[in-house]
Amino acid sequence: MDHFEVFGLPRRLAIDGAELQRKFYELSRRYHPDFHQAAPPEQQAQALEASARLNAAYRALRDPIARIEYLVRLEEGRETKEGAAVKPKAPPELLEEMFEIQESLQEAKASNRSSGRDPGARATLAGQRDRLVARYRDEEARLRGPLSAAWDDGVPAERGRAIAGFKDALAVRAYLRTVIDDIDQALGEAEEGHVSHRRH
Amino acid sequence: MSRIVGIDLGTTNSLIAYVDEKSGLPRVIPDRDGNVLLPSVVSFSGDGVLVGAAARRQLVRRPAATVYSVKRLMGRGYDDVKEELRYLPFKVLPGEGIVKIAIGSREITPPEVSAIVLRSLKERAEAHFGEPIAKAVVTVPAYFNDGQRQATKDAGRIAGLDVVRILNEPTAASLAYGLQRIHEGVVAVYDLGGGTFDISILRVKEGVFEVLATNGNTHLGGDDFDRAIVLWLLDDIRTRHGADLGSDPEALQELRLAAEAAKIRLSADDRTTLTIPFDAFTYHREITRAELDGLIEQLVDSTLLPCRMALADAGLAPADIDEVVLVGGSTRVPLVRRRVHELFGKAPHSQLNPDEVVALGAAVQARILAGGITNMLLLDVTPLSLGIETLGGIVSVLIPRNTTIPTHAREMFTTSVDGQRVVDMHVVQGERELAKDCRSLARFELSGVDPMPAGMPKIEVVFLIDANGILQVTATELRTGKAAAIEVRPAYGLSEADVERMVEESFTYAEADVEARLLIEARNEADIVITHVERALRQGEALVGDDERQTIGAALEALRRARATEDRELIREATTAMNRATEHLAEVMMDAALKAALASRRADRVLEK
Numbered sequence: 001m002d003h004f005e006v007f008g009l010p011r012r013l014a015i016d017g018a019e020l021q022r023k024f025y026e027l028s029r030r031y032h033p034d035f036h037q038a039a040p041p042e043q044q045a046q047a048l049e050a051s052a053r054l055n056a057a058y059r060a061l062r063d064p065i066a067r068i069e070y071l072v073r074l075e076e077g078r079e080t081k082e083g084a085a086v087k088p089k090a091p092p093e094l095l096e097e098m099f100e101i102q103e104s105l106q107e108a109k110a111s112n113r114s115s116g117r118d119p120g121a122r123a124t125l126a127g128q129r130d131r132l133v134a135r136y137r138d139e140e141a142r143l144r145g146p147l148s149a150a151w152d153d154g155v156p157a158e159r160g161r162a163i164a165g166f167k168d169a170l171a172v173r174a175y176l177r178t179v180i181d182d183i184d185q186a187l188g189e190a191e192e193g194h195v196s197h198r199r200h
Numbered sequence: 201m202s203r204i205v206g207i208d209l210g211t212t213n214s215l216i217a218y219v220d221e222k223s224g225l226p227r228v229i230p231d232r233d234g235n236v237l238l239p240s241v242v243s244f245s246g247d248g249v250l251v252g253a254a255a256r257r258q259l260v261r262r263p264a265a266t267v268y269s270v271k272r273l274m275g276r277g278y279d280d281v282k283e284e285l286r287y288l289p290f291k292v293l294p295g296e297g298i299v300k301i302a303i304g305s306r307e308i309t310p311p312e313v314s315a316i317v318l319r320s321l322k323e324r325a326e327a328h329f330g331e332p333i334a335k336a337v338v339t340v341p342a343y344f345n346d347g348q349r350q351a352t353k354d355a356g357r358i359a360g361l362d363v364v365r366i367l368n369e370p371t372a373a374s375l376a377y378g379l380q381r382i383h384e385g386v387v388a389v390y391d392l393g394g395g396t397f398d399i400s401i402l403r404v405k406e407g408v409f410e411v412l413a414t415n416g417n418t419h420l421g422g423d424d425f426d427r428a429i430v431l432w433l434l435d436d437i438r439t440r441h442g443a444d445l446g447s448d449p450e451a452l453q454e455l456r457l458a459a460e461a462a463k464i465r466l467s468a469d470d471r472t473t474l475t476i477p478f479d480a481f482t483y484h485r486e487i488t489r490a491e492l493d494g495l496i497e498q499l500v501d502s503t504l505l506p507c508r509m510a511l512a513d514a515g516l517a518p519a520d521i522d523e524v525v526l527v528g529g530s531t532r533v534p535l536v537r538r539r540v541h542e543l544f545g546k547a548p549h550s551q552l553n554p555d556e557v558v559a560l561g562a563a564v565q566a567r568i569l570a571g572g573i574t575n576m577l578l579l580d581v582t583p584l585s586l587g588i589e590t591l592g593g594i595v596s597v598l599i600p601r602n603t604t605i606p607t608h609a610r611e612m613f614t615t616s617v618d619g620q621r622v623v624d625m626h627v628v629q630g631e632r633e634l635a636k637d638c639r640s641l642a643r644f645e646l647s648g649v650d651p652m653p654a655g656m657p658k659i660e661v662v663f664l665i666d667a668n669g670i671l672q673v674t675a676t677e678l679r680t681g682k683a684a685a686i687e688v689r690p691a692y693g694l695s696e697a698d699v700e701r702m703v704e705e706s707f708t709y710a711e712a713d714v715e716a717r718l719l720i721e722a723r724n725e726a727d728i729v730i731t732h733v734e735r736a737l738r739q740g741e742a743l744v745g746d747d748e749r750q751t752i753g754a755a756l757e758a759l760r761r762a763r764a765t766e767d768r769e770l771i772r773e774a775t776t777a778m779n780r781a782t783e784h785l786a787e788v789m790m791d792a793a794l795k796a797a798l799a800s801r802r803a804d805r806v807l808e809k
Binding site for chain 1: 364405406408410568569570571574577578579600603604605606607608609664666667
């Protein structure tokens with residue numbers, strides 16, 4: 001049973017969040033182990049399994065981007081997480097800017113090591129960061145918007161192309177996230193423990 | 201279904217509660233004397249084991265044999281705790297994975313110490329209900345990892361309790377509030393106890409308590425506030441009296457208890473004074489709330505980052521929080537309240553007693569499990585990401601933190617060498633990218649794989665985190681459909697055989713029976729008084745006349761004789777008589793100390809000018 005089927009949903013990306021939550025609570029009341037404590041062990045094990053499946057499904061579907069990542073894995077027949085779904089990839093039109101950013105990063109790291117931080121270099125880096133964050137948001141909007149619609153509305157023959165589109169956009173998004181995290185770290189704005197979290 | 205009780209196994213105090221069937225409300229169970237809190241302290245002696253208030257009174261007298269704050273050691277390895285060991289007056293040794301506590305020639309593990317506390321609570325409930333109690337919900341900090349949870353479950357088993365659920369403390373508190381006071385909305389539970397800090401963000405809707413995110417620090421609490429005060433006092437004593445008490449365990453315990461008491465008084469008062477009689481001098485010091493705030497500010501502020509991280513994980517801003525609930529004794533500290541108020545921009549709730557609310561919530565969850573409450577459902581999360589170590593020591597996350605539990609993840613494994621029959625896995629918990637920076641949870645060995653060319657076997661491993669937040673692992677070879685044998689080597693924990701043995705041995709640690717215990721207590725009390733009087737006589741000899749000295753000497757002799765008998769009443773009477781005989785001496789000594797303190801303050805002022 002895949003995550004869509006757990007909720008009795010078709011394999012489509014347009015999902016009403018409030019309705020999903022309502023259904024999640026309803027199914028939780030049915031399956032949660034708390035309500036099966038007096039049942040025979042076999043039935044308890046089934047409830048545990050059903051509840052675990054429900055929770056995993058809700059987590060995968062409640063967030064629109066996670067939903068797309070799951071769909072790609074599902075369509076490609078990879079139900080486990082082995083091997084990241086996408087390898088980070090630099091967006092081609094940003095290559096030049098990326099060189100500049102890497103340069104600023106090197107400088108910032110060097111100046112962090114030496115005594116004083118150069119406010120000019122920091123301002124440049126902060127500006128570059130803001131542009132990347134905007135680009136990152138665009139990529140997410142594209143994933144949630146037109147790309148998701150292309151999947152939902154497309155005829156089966158076009159779906160392969162939609163999946164390829166998702167993978168491209170997800171790869172760019174992953175790449176941007178990594179660079180933004182690196183800049184945050186160089187700027188000392190990253191709060192400890194947060195960086196690795198975003199990369200999950 | 202049999203009765204299930206709720207237990208808050210705290211760093212400083214523990215409680216037991218149940219839901220009253222008539223009113224449907226949770227209630228804590230007091231002991232014979234009406235005390236609700238059982239100090240989580242266990243004291244060992246040749247005569248037997250003391251627990252609770254009786255053990256707490258042994259902290260100063262027998263520091264090496266009296267174990268407190270053992271929760272900070274639960275499920276921990278030596279490297280985790282070695283930094284703070286120098287502050288503990290009892291001896292902690294490295295064991296296999298987990299630490300051990302050495303009491304004389306005996307070694308005991310943290311779960312066994314916790315089991316003594318749990319057993320005492322169990323007996324309290326059995327006396328209350330007049331029937332045996334076999335099942336309990338036991339609470340743990342939400343940020344406890346797998347090993348710490350397992351250790352708590354083991355403690356229950358050693359105490360003869362089937363722990364039917366390990367429940368997170370902040371979530372328990374939300375259940376207690378939820379029964380009567382929380383409306384629908386998003387709630388932040390800020391839980392600062394004696395040794396641990398948790399923040400949990402929940403959505404409450406139609407009877408469902410859904411935890412959205414949790415964060416915390418299992419090594420931050422009121423104990424750390426006390427330690428900051430003690431270090432400051434040690435400095436002050438060094439400056440003013442030229443004495444270094446840092447390596448005197450008895451003095452350190454006196455200071456710790458005095459610091460804790462002063463901290464508590466400063467929640468209500470702006471200033472307070474400490475007076476501690478030592479052998480060579482009596483230490484006297486005034487401390488203001490501003491001074492306390494200065495000492496603990498950094499510690500309090502360090503709780504704010506986990507709060508922000510939990511908010512970020514829940515995808516919320518502080519303004520999205522509808523209600524803030526305070527839990528744990530340390531939230532009585534005004535600075536803590538102020539910081540929480542500032543962070544969330546609204547006044548926190550604290551109508552329910554912060555010491556009791558977790559136990560009350562545990563009782564509610566117990567009632568849900570017993571089928572007595574069907575309209576409430578708690579959906580909790582796993583606090584830490586679960587992953588496996590892959591090539592190059594990188595962690596591949598299988599279950600991200602804040603995933604609703606129970607949950608599972610599947611992973612395929614294969615072999616890398618022709619004919620390989622065994623596959624190893626290393627499971628870790630934590631948020632760092634490298635396995636070595638995470639918490640090692642266990643090493644698993646899949647054996648009995650049929651010999652095949654490399655890469656041919658397809659072994660599906662299912663990682664299931666149950667509703668207790670504890671991991672279970674199963675494996676199947678997909679080609680043969682055969683369940684693969686798994687050998688688990690937990691990094692920090694007791695083996696099944698260890699626990700079995702401890703369940704049997706626990707009877708030898710069983711608390712002395714009531715009569716024997718009362719005699720031990722009476723003798724201990726007498727010992728404490730004798731030590732104090734001897735010291736007072738040395739220090740205050742010049743302050744009283746010959747007659748009084750003789751009266752005191754006679755009372756002291758009588759008490760020593762009574763102490764040697766088995767007659768508890770006689771010892772009590774002699775102790776009371778001793779106290780009466782020294783009332784005046786105590787007064788004049790206190791007077792002298794106050795005068796000396798005033799004089800030194802005047803001297804300070806003169807010097808300042």
